[in-house]
Amino acid sequence: MNLLPRPVSYVDGGRLCEYRGWETVLVDGPPGGYRLISSDDGVLIEAHDAEGEMNALQTLRQLLGPQAFRAAGEKPSVIPACEVVDHPRFAWRGVMLDVARHFLPKREVLRYVELLSAHKLNVLHLHLTDDQGWRFECKRYPKLTEVGSWREDSRFGDRRSGGMTGRPHGGFYPQEDLREIVEYARARHITVVPEIDVPGHSQAAIAAYPELGVHGGGVWTDWGINERVLNTEESTVDFYRNVFDELMDVFPAEFIGLGGDEAPGHDGEIVRAIAKHLVRNGRRPYGWDEVLDSGPLPAGTVVASWRGVEGGVTALREGHDVVMCPEEFVYLDYRQSDSPGEPIPVGTVTTLEDVYAWEPVPAEVTGDEPGRLLGAQANIWTEHLDSARRVDYAAFPRLAAFAEVVWSPAEKDPGFVERLREHHLPRLDALGVEYRPLTGPHPWQLLPGVPGFPR
Known part of the structure; x- marks a missing residue:
């Protein structure tokens, strides 16, 4: 509700x-x-x-x-x-906020905590590291932020265009800022789940400490899948055990994200090692559905099913708990219409109505699986969202539709859009959210000439 x-x-x-x-x-x-x-x-x-x-x-x-x-x-x-x-339908009603590709200042993260609370969402998944930036202050390894928290340039639009912004980008969160975010969220009954991605999406860490990687290189200035991943040396595993120890000290959440996605040619050894380390410390590993390819995972591992629902169904049958977040329905960076004026059109068309029509429980799930479907989350990736204004545009009002889906019974209300227009958009106006109007973007929300990659 x-x-x-x-x-x-x-x-x-x-x-x-x-x-x-x-x-x-x-x-x-x-x-x-x-x-x-x-x-x-x-x-x-x-x-x-x-x-x-x-x-x-x-x-x-x-x-x-x-x-x-x-x-x-x-x-x-x-x-x-x-x-x-x-009462809520699902226990996990989450949002993943990617602060690695484009950094959001602490004040904006706190604002999103407030927005989640206003929509009765109760999990904030912070994607803190990626090829393009390292945002978590690790006191044992200071070069992770001294070197890894900023990049010299950024791709402008889709990589196939060859365009660049021509300006540096960076930022990171001191541990005290992250503790503040955690406490601010806790007071609103929101759990902050941090994620440090291994073994792929690790170029910012490799730039800071080249001995971690298979290949060297600086903090990445491009988008997409980077084939430069972490090596499998025991020293690299030890390095990340130390990083995750500091992460667990800052974030008291039961769930700790370890990524595990889009790591070409990697055998998953470091994923298993970190997952076991988290379990030994009383936490539950939380990884993207590729972790199922990493070999036997410790009991308690939670799988985020993003490549459709198949990974989630497999995980449930293998006894893992699951959070559904399939890209075709709840990737809120994806374009909102097939209009050529949609700013930086990437991915498939995912309309407000598409999000609201989505059913988080796949038809093939019977409820007799040994794993539990904890709920769902919407993912806000920020390769093409370089400011809080752009994040607002991508997230709302689709995030309101998602919030309704994960709270309410499965039956859909044909009057949803009208309720949204009449009752909820005025609330977003009062909150200062720069959402996408139902009729299409405002002129100042357009980004003409910036190439995307629509599918």
Whole structure:
């Protein structure tokens, strides 16, 4: 229930009540669930847990109207008389934010934490390292940020065009900033899952410490798959064990991302080694679906199924827990229409309606598999999103549709787009989100002349 209540029970007597605050009591019920009653006597929230109370408060905020989403100004004082009974469909309702390709300052990450909370999303997956930049301060290996956190140039649009921006790009998060992000998210019942990618997507680390790689080279200035991957020396494994130790010290999350994707010709040895290291330290490895090709994985490994749903189905049958994030439905950097004016058109057309129509549970999943389908996440890759404004354009309002999918029952509401237009876009306006209008981009959101690679 993210845009307008579609609860188990909803009674509205057509009355408005004066809003004077709320009272919360804890009751039995599904995790994250709540019951909200608004009447002349005030607002009563019955919640299963603290996350359920937070979800109820976001519903209360929605009922108060768009003005309640502004940081300052006169606040609404009335609320409809109603009863809302609701709970999330999935436990993992996540967003992957790629801060490696284009760095987002801490203030923007905190803003996205707020936006996730407003949409009742509860996992922020931070993609912290890639060929194009290393964003995690590792105190034991300072050159990872001194050398690896910036690149001399960036591809402008798709690599086939040969264009470059002609300017450096970089940035990294000190550990204290990351601890702040974690705590800020924790207060909003959002888990921050960090990812350091191995053995591929590692050129920034190899640029800083060449002994880690099969080949040398600087921080990559291009997009796409880089065939330069980590070597399999024990010293390289030890190096990354030390890096992940610092990562685990900063991020208390149960889940720690280790990548495992798009590593041509690699046998997966380092993936298995790091996964075992994480398990020994009481954490659960979280990797892209290529980790299934790395050989036997330790119990507790979670698989993110991005190359369609097949990897996720296989993982469930092998006993692994799974998060669904197939590129054809929830890669929010993909173009939003087939119009040639769509700014930097990459990937397949993925419309708002496509995202909302998606069903996260594949038809071939029976529920009897030894693994569990934890939920789903939307992925925001930033090769072509070089600012917070561009991230907003790509993410919204499709992320609102995704939030509705992972919260609500499987049945689709034919009135979704109208609810979005009438009730939720005004909230995004109040929050200052520079979303893509339903009718197409504003003139200033266009990027004419920047070549993409539509599929």
